[in-house]
Amino acid sequence: MSLSLKFWGVRGSLPSSMSPHGWRSHFENVLRDFSAQNNKDSHAVTKFMQNQDLPCIGGYGTGTTCIEVNSLKTQLIIDGGTGIRALSEKIMSGTYVPVKGPFHIYMTHFHWDHVIGLPFFTPHFISGTQIHYYGVHKDLENLIKGVFKKPYFPVPYEQLASKIYFHVLEPRKPFKINDMTLTPYLLDHPDACWGVKVESQGKSYSHCVDTEGTRVSRDELGEDLPLYQNSDMMYFDAQYTFPELAEKANWGHSAAQIGLDLAFREGIKKVLFAHHDPGATTEQIKEIKRQTKEYYQWRVDHAHECKEEIFEVDWDFAYEGLEIKI
Incomplete structure (x- = not known):
């Protein structure tokens, strides 16, 4: 049995889309690529589109961090960025998972981009729904309650119809939810941020x-x-280019090259890079991806030249709506 993941929001810091001028420039580039292939038949449009990576056409998405991890018996939601609204709509359609849950939400930390979508997770307002919050922060309950508070949100926590439970986890201690094991680990961030290793049926995320x-x-x-x-898979912060890291020290975000080095050394099979900068256009993220490919190939070639073993890693940049099985 595999773990299945869906990435409902992959932006960092705040939800963001390109401006209308930015999108016009983007589609001008797409049309140039189409024209460069000497396509004149209108039926060739569909074939051309199908041959492109989806983000090269539609971008990487606007929603902030929300990841869904499913095992055979358990659905886990990691963080409540604006991406959770689309997940909520899917749940409320009645065609996905039971509307009354139970829902399990793990919180890494409480910066705005990771909590701003929580009030728009509709199951909070449905009587009989069970929602479990998990996190290492000792004041987990008060932090969640503070999101549902006037004047920032019209419905105060006390008026939510659902039954909400809070589970404060111990750092680096495994915690079971049905057939899924969660182990929190500290990340490198100015405010305490707890990553998590999710394991089930011999697979790990x-x-x-x-x-x-x-x-x-x-x-x-x-x-x-x-x-x-x-x-089996790592989801890693790649908000900046490698040169930008020096300019933005202690901002709490990384570059893809750092993640690749970890993956090479620690035997991580697949890496998805995300937390894309809100100011980054599709073209800029594509350029970061190009730089990452260049670095990856340099590492592999250098190892081969030195006759050193290297663990070859599958990697890509995450986009909103991406689904993966591991």
Whole structure:
């Protein structure tokens, strides 16, 4: 049995889309690519579109962090960024999972982009629904209650119809939810942010957002090293280019090259890069992806030249709506 994941929101810091001028420029580039292939038949449009990576046409999405992880018996939601609204709509359609849950929501931390969607998760307002919140922060309950508070939101926490439970987890201690095991590990972030390793039926997913990746050696990572070791898939913060890291030290976000180095060393099979900068256009993210490909190939070629073994990693950049099985 595999773990299945859906990425409902992959932006960082705040929800963001390109401006109308930005989209016009983007589609001009798409049309140039179409024209460069000497396509004159209108029927060729569909074939051309199908041959492109989806983000190259529709972008990487606008919603902030919300990841859904499903095992055979358990649905886990990681963070409540604006991406959770689309998940809520899917649930309320009645064709997805039971409207009354139970729902399990793990919170990494409480910056706006990770909580702003919670009031728009409709099951909160349905009588008989069970919602379980999990997190390492000791004041988990008060932090969640603070999201449902006037004047920021019209419905105060006390008026929610659902039954809500709070579970404060111990750092680095495994916690079971049915057939799923969650283990929180500390990430590198100015405010305490707890990534999580999700394991079920021999498969593992490492959620590593938000992180700057300032601890890189095994000694520096210490008791948080298991978050990365031998994971089937890692979701890693790549908000910045590698040169930008020096300019934005202590901002709590990283670059894809840092994630690749971890994956090479720790035997991570697949990496998805995300937490895309709100100011990054589709073209800019494509350029970051190109730089990442260049770095990856350099690492592989260098290892081969030196006759060194290297763990080859499957990687890509996440986009909103992406579904993966591991």
